Structure formats: C-alpha cells, structure tokens
Amino acid sequence: DADVTQTPRNRITKTGKRIMLECSQTKGHDRMYWYRQDPGLGLRLIYYSFDVKDINKGEISDGYSVSRQAQAKFSLSLESAIPNQTALYFCATRETTDTGELFFGEGSRLTVL
Amino acid sequence: GQNIDQPTEMTATEGAIVQINCTYQTSGFNGLFWYQQHAGEAPTFLSYNVLDGLEEKGRFSSFLSRSKGYSYLLLKELQMKDSASYLCAVMDSNYQLIWGAGTKLIIKP
Numbered sequence: 410d411a412d413v414t415q416t417p418r419n420r421i422t423k424t425g426k427r428i429m430l431e432c433s434q435t436k437g438h439d440r441m442y443w444y445r446q447d448p449g450l451g452l453r454l455i456y457y458s459f460d461v462k463d464i465n466k467g468e469i470s471d472g473y474s475v476s477r478q479a480q481a482k483f484s485l486s487l488e489s490a491i492p493n494q495t496a497l498y499f500c501a502t503r504e505t506t507d508t509g510e511l512f513f514g515e516g517s518r519l520t521v522l
Numbered sequence: 523g524q525n526i527d528q529p530t531e532m533t534a535t536e537g538a539i540v541q542i543n544c545t546y547q548t549s550g551f552n553g554l555f556w557y558q559q560h561a562g563e564a565p566t567f568l569s570y571n572v573l574d575g576l577e578e579k580g581r582f583s584s585f586l587s588r589s590k591g592y593s594y595l596l597l598k599e600l601q602m603k604d605s606a607s608y609l610c611a612v613m614d615s616n617y618q619l620i621w622g623a624g625t626k627l628i629i630k631p
Contacts, residue, residue, distance in 0.1 A: 451611075451623050507617040508613060
C-alpha cells in the first residue's frame with residue numbers, strides 16, 4: 410500500500426458541485442500539503458498544515474478549503490467547482506523539517522465540466 | 523518576482539549523457555530540489571543541494587552554483603525508464619518551495 414493515499418483518483422463533476430478530495434498517510438509526518446498541477450506550469454501550493462491545529466493558505470487558496478481531521482488525514486474541498494479548477498491535485502507530506510523531501514500521493518485528476 | 527526556468531523538453535539517446543539546466547531568481551535561498559515525475563504519476567525525490575558543488579548519487583548527479591542562481595541535473599548511461607519529467611524546485615527565504623514547470627525528457631533507442 411502507498412504511504413500517501415488519495416481518493417478519488419479520478420473525478421468528473423459539473424460546475425457548481427461540491428467536491429472533496431481526501432488524503433491519508435501512514436508515514437507519521439506532521440506536515441501535509443495540497444498542490445495542483447497544470448500543464449506548462451509548476452506545482453502550485455493550495456494549502457498546507459504543520460499539525461492538526463495549524464492550517465495555512467498557499468499561493469492559490471481562493472475557491473478551496475481544507476480540513477485536517479487528524480495527523481494522518483488532510484482533505485481538500487471545492488465548495489462550488491468551476492472549470493478552471495480542472496487539474497491534477499497532489500497531496501504531499503514531509504517530516505518536521507523545512508528542507509526534507511516531500512512524499513507525494515498518486516494524484517487526483519479532477520475534471521469540472 | 524520569483525522565477526524558475528528550465529527547458530520544456532529535451533531528447534537524448536539511450537546510453538548517452540544528458541544535462542538538464544535550471545536557473546532561478548528567488549527571495550532568498552534555502553536549497554534546491556530535483557524531482558522525477560513519470561507521466562501520470564507522482565513526483566519522487568531525486569536530490570537536494572544547499573551548498574555549491576556537485577552531489578553524485580549513482581547515475582544521477584546534481585550541481586549547484588548559488589552565485590549564478592544555477593543548477594543542473596546530470597543523468598548518465600541513460601535508460602528508457604529515465605523518460606520522465608524532471609522538476610526543479612527552490613526553497614525561498616520563507617521555506618516555501620517555488621517550482622519550475624518541469625523538463626520533459628524523451629529517451630530514444
């Protein structure tokens with residue numbers, strides 16, 4: 410089993426629908442991140458969390474919200490999906506160090522029609 | 523603004539050597555990462571450089587020059603499985619990662 414698991418892996422939805430992407434990890438890391446990846450662009454940070462009580466906005470948080478339900482779980486929500494949120498979304502974890510490597514989930518491909 | 527530049531695409535031959543360059547302009551510097559990403563898969567960590575010089579790890583090496591804002595990833599003895607995108611990322615003064623768009627490496631037999 411993967412250390413960082415994302416569900417769903419693929420989702421097609423319609424404009425205006427609420428969508429939740431879930432991430433769970435077995436690495437025991439405190440730090441968790443949500444990124445989106447678009448063709449021709451670098452990974453962009455949406456939200457990150459250093460522990461259950463610490464949630465921070467990234468560079469593109471508008472239109473998204475997150476919930477850190479436990480150390481191992483970090484969910485990303487799109488309250489009202491729009492087509493330009495069509496992208497590949499990655500969850501990642503990191504040890505409690507600023508310069509450690511990121512461990513990514515397999516990705517969730519979201520299409521908003 | 524902060525910027526990471528790397529070539530969009532490169533082609534190389536199996537068994538050869540290829541160098542993928544990355545130049546950066548960021549607010550401060552706390553290290554540079556290289557990740558490999560196969561199509562449709564998650565990025566995986568390759569290397570981290572924070573001091574100038576060359577770090578060798580098997581067939582892969584990564585070089586950093588902080589004064590020039592420049593890094594490269596060197597892949598030797600290329601194999602078909604090395605066909606992937608290679609992502610350069612710089613950690614700025616706030617310990618935020620700034621990502622390049624990635625270099626798609628195509629390996630031909």
